[in-house]
Amino acid sequence: MPQHYPPLVIITHLLNILFMVLLGRSGLEVLAAHPKLYWSDHCPPGRQWLRLSRKEFGSDSRRPWTSQDEEESWNPVLALPGRKNLGLGRHWHFLTLQFWIATGVVYIAFAVASGYWRYLVPTSWSVFPQAVRDVGTYLTFRFPAQLPGEPFNAAQKLAYFAVVFLLAPLQIATGAAMSPAVIGRFPWYAKLFGGKQGARSLHFLGLVAFAAFTVLHTAMVILHGLPEGLAKILLGSAEADHALAVGIGLLALALIIIVQVLATVASLRSPRTAERLTGAIAGPMQRGLSRLLPSCQRYRRSDISPYHRVNGYPPTGEEYERAARRGSAGYRLVVGGLVEQPAAFSLDELRALGTQHQIVNHNCIQGWNAIAAWAGVPVARLLDVVRPLPQARYAVFYAMDDKGLTDGREGRYGYYYEAVALHLLRHDQSLLAMDMNGGPLPVEHGAPLRLRVENQLGFKMVKWVRGIELVERVDHIGRGRGGFREDQQYYANPVGI
Structure with missing residues (x-):
């Protein structure tokens, strides 16, 4: 021995x-x-095999709730x-x-x-x-x-x-x-x-x-x-x-x-x-991971989750609610910053750029996921129209929701935004979605327009997008960390894992 x-x-x-x-x-x-564990990627509320929380939410709850409430x-x-x-x-x-x-x-x-x-x-x-x-x-x-x-x-x-x-x-x-x-x-x-x-x-x-x-x-x-x-x-x-x-x-x-x-x-x-x-x-x-592993997901329609959680409450205010009731008529996506051709697009003009359909797995930073079908214009096509200047490195997506009104947590305020590196937006499955599961994009999932970047976590996929600005640096926007969650909750940017 x-x-x-x-x-x-x-x-x-x-x-x-x-x-x-x-x-x-x-x-x-x-x-x-x-704090809930499942064996199914659909994460059906109430069907977890282990719940380390007293909180319980149902898919048929009359009271609106989001995953942050869990x-x-x-x-x-x-x-x-x-x-x-x-x-x-x-x-x-x-x-x-x-x-x-x-x-x-x-x-x-x-x-x-x-x-x-x-x-x-x-x-x-x-x-x-x-x-x-x-x-x-x-x-x-x-x-x-x-x-x-x-x-x-x-x-x-x-x-x-x-x-x-x-x-x-x-x-x-x-x-x-x-x-x-x-x-x-x-x-x-x-x-x-x-x-x-x-x-x-x-x-x-x-x-x-x-x-x-x-x-x-x-x-x-x-x-x-x-x-x-x-x-x-x-x-x-x-x-x-x-x-x-x-x-x-x-x-x-x-x-x-x-x-x-x-x-x-x-x-x-x-x-x-x-x-x-x-x-x-x-x-x-x-x-x-983000740069080297672009998404190439190909799920079937039978894989679509029967219930898809949301994270974050929709924007408040009469202007957004009125636009949502009209089906976003009059909506214009403004794209500017370091581009040769600034532009403003209606939803019909975005569709005219050519739409793409994809059934993919949405991964929330909190741990849950869900599979859904999305349709919209590839971000790469939009970038080809506005032609980014050589020094442009990021696209900043600005949302319509003021977190001071929709979040309510102490110290969190300002409009939601996220900066995404241009090389990620040129991946094949980076999309500006206008439809979900075969129908118009629901309000709770980001209508009239939301970003999809399928090799990133969900908080990068900005909902209720109102504008895009191409920039060289992000340290002059918000608190300078590249996004609302990065500024307020110390998240990483980017998030390939």
Whole structure:
């Protein structure tokens, strides 16, 4: 039996604990935005298999509601950072994810290069019945013997193998299956898990499995003898100084707690600083997915969801309501800014540019999704008419809804807008939609005109569009972050995952 654990195994073990806690807490913050889990991509209200909320809404409710009404505010002790901070929770999650994967890659590379993998991977079928016997031994409150020449017994070996080579890859795979860019480019991929909601449910169950393993693993270390166990894990040998091992263990635990507290407090007290720092690391992954993975979805009419949630209440005011009653007669879409040919289009003039139909999967940042048929003019055709100037990099879509009137949350005000990079708008399935599911676009879904960018999350797809401005930079618009949600709720821009 080896007398020590290699130092790199010890280091990656401690880093893994730190990153797993950050991932778990930030993942709970993301879950709080839509604390309901489904096996169907239609997300039918009231048909979830798990609801971590007392709120319940129905598709036939007489009182209007939106998906934001389903959001929960979870305690910062549990979620990172807590208190309805979905944007910051996502930043922390994707930042930590990259470090966690890097730690795992280093660990596995070392295990393969050094031969340590033999302690983790079963090399004989005999280990399976032995593991069953070991579990039985534990149930009789005795400790099973270690495998000959190895640091673990059979049950431990199978548990570590399952966590390292099955559970961790499953978490990464199901996480990717929730990305609008990934499933937009490879619709078959999400179907491997039963759709996005199947992947989301499995991802949550994976979190529960990690938590259960951590509790059980910690309990076993304590029962086997905490000082001796810590000496093995932290100093590489059971014969090492037990007092020193316990001291290092307590210090490591204190550091992990301190990092959690600092991350939470800093995010809640200085959210913009936290967003900038975490986004600087997490942002390149978002931009890369958005640029490299254009949507090519092709769903069937039979796939269309019977109920499609909405996010955000329609604009208020007599002018919009009067226009909606007239079927948007007199509506003009104004397009200007850095273009050679500024223009204003009626709905009929937009249709004359040529319409396109697509049945695609709408992915909301809160976690729900729904499939619908959309028809309208490809944004690329509109851009060809107005001819962007060479320095134009973004198109800013301005909406008709004043969030100070339709949102009502403290500190949120101003008209909704979002800036989208021009290269995303030239993707084949970027659309200015005028119809939905074979009929005129409903008011709640953005009539008279809404944007569709199918490899992005739903908040980028501006509803009730009244104008488009092409610009070189976005730092002079709103609060300078590229969109209303980015300004007010610290979301990322763009959002390919």
